[in-house]
Amino acid sequence: MLFSEKLRKEADEIYQGIFRHPFVEGLGKGDLDPESIIHYVKADFEYLNAFMNIYGLAIAKSTRREDMAYFHEQIAFVLNGEIHPHNNLCRVAGVAYDDLKGFPLPPTADHYVSHMKSTALTGSMGEILAALLPCPWTYYEIGKYLMETVQPKPDHPFYEWITFYAEDEVGQITNELRRRLDTWAKGVGPDELEKAKVAFLKSCQLEYRFWDMAITKEIWPFSVEQEVTTS
Ligand SMILES: Cc1ncc(CN)c(N)n1
Incomplete structure (x- = not known):
C-alpha cells in the first residue's frame, strides 16, 4: 500500500466527520447561515495567503529546480483559482469579497497556519508535503461527496463552490501532491x-x-489588537 493510501486510511474517521459536518451539510442543503459564511471567508482569505507563504518556504528548501517550478505553479492556482469559490460564498451571503479581506485569523485558523509554518521551517520535504496535503485532498473529497449526494443543478446556491472542488483540476493537484509524498516516502526510514x-x-x-x-463563529477571548499579515 502506498504511504498516502495508509495516511488516508488512518484519517478516514476524520474525513467521514468532515462530510457530516454542519457547515458541509449546509453547503449541500444550500441553507448556510450568512454570518458563518462571512466568518469562514474572512479566515480562509488569510489562510490561503499563509498557504502561499508556505509554498514559498518549500521553494526556499527545494534543492531541485523542478520542485521550485512545481511549488510556483501551485501558488498561481491558489492566487487565481480559489477566488471563485470565495466569490460564490460572498454572493450567497450578500457581501462584497473586498470587505472580508485583511482580518486577523481566529484561533483555529491561526493554529492551523502555525502548524504548517513550523513544519515548513523545521521539517523534511516529506513532512511539508504531508502537512499541506489535507488542504486539497479533503476539499476534493467534499466536492465529490456533495456532487454524488446532492447532484446540484446550476441554480443550487453553492453550485460553483461544489463543482470547483469536485473538478479534475483539484483532483490532479491532490494526486500530484500524493505522488511526490509517495516518492519521498520510498527513500526514508520509519x-x-x-x-x-x-x-x-x-x-x-x-x-x-x-x-x-x-x-x-469562533473569536479570540479578548478584543485586543491582532496582527494581520496580508491585505
Ligand atoms: C482551510 C482550507 N482548507 C482547504 C482549502 C482548499 N484549498 C481551503 N480553501 N481552506
Whole structure:
C-alpha cells in the first residue's frame, strides 16, 4: 500500500466527520447561515495567503529546480483559482469579497497556519508535503461527496463552490501532491514516515476544526489588537 493510501486510511474517521459536518451539510442543503459564511471567508482569505507563504518556504528548501517550478505553479492556482469559490460564498451571503479581506485569523485558523509554518521551517520535504496535503485532498473529497449526494443543478446556491472542488483540476493537484509524498516516502526510514504521518493527521484534524470555527463563529477571548499579515 502506498504511504498516502495508509495516511488516508488512518484519517478516514476524520474525513467521514468532515462530510457530516454542519457547515458541509449546509453547503449541500444550500441553507448556510450568512454570518458563518462571512466568518469562514474572512479566515480562509488569510489562510490561503499563509498557504502561499508556505509554498514559498518549500521553494526556499527545494534543492531541485523542478520542485521550485512545481511549488510556483501551485501558488498561481491558489492566487487565481480559489477566488471563485470565495466569490460564490460572498454572493450567497450578500457581501462584497473586498470587505472580508485583511482580518486577523481566529484561533483555529491561526493554529492551523502555525502548524504548517513550523513544519515548513523545521521539517523534511516529506513532512511539508504531508502537512499541506489535507488542504486539497479533503476539499476534493467534499466536492465529490456533495456532487454524488446532492447532484446540484446550476441554480443550487453553492453550485460553483461544489463543482470547483469536485473538478479534475483539484483532483490532479491532490494526486500530484500524493505522488511526490509517495516518492519521498520510498527513500526514508520509519522515523521520518512517522513524523510525516503526525503532520498529516494534525492538518486533517485542523481541517475539521476550521469548519467548526465557521459554524461557532469562533473569536479570540479578548478584543485586543491582532496582527494581520496580508491585505
Ligand atoms: C482551510 C482550507 N482548507 C482547504 C482549502 C482548499 N484549498 C481551503 N480553501 N481552506
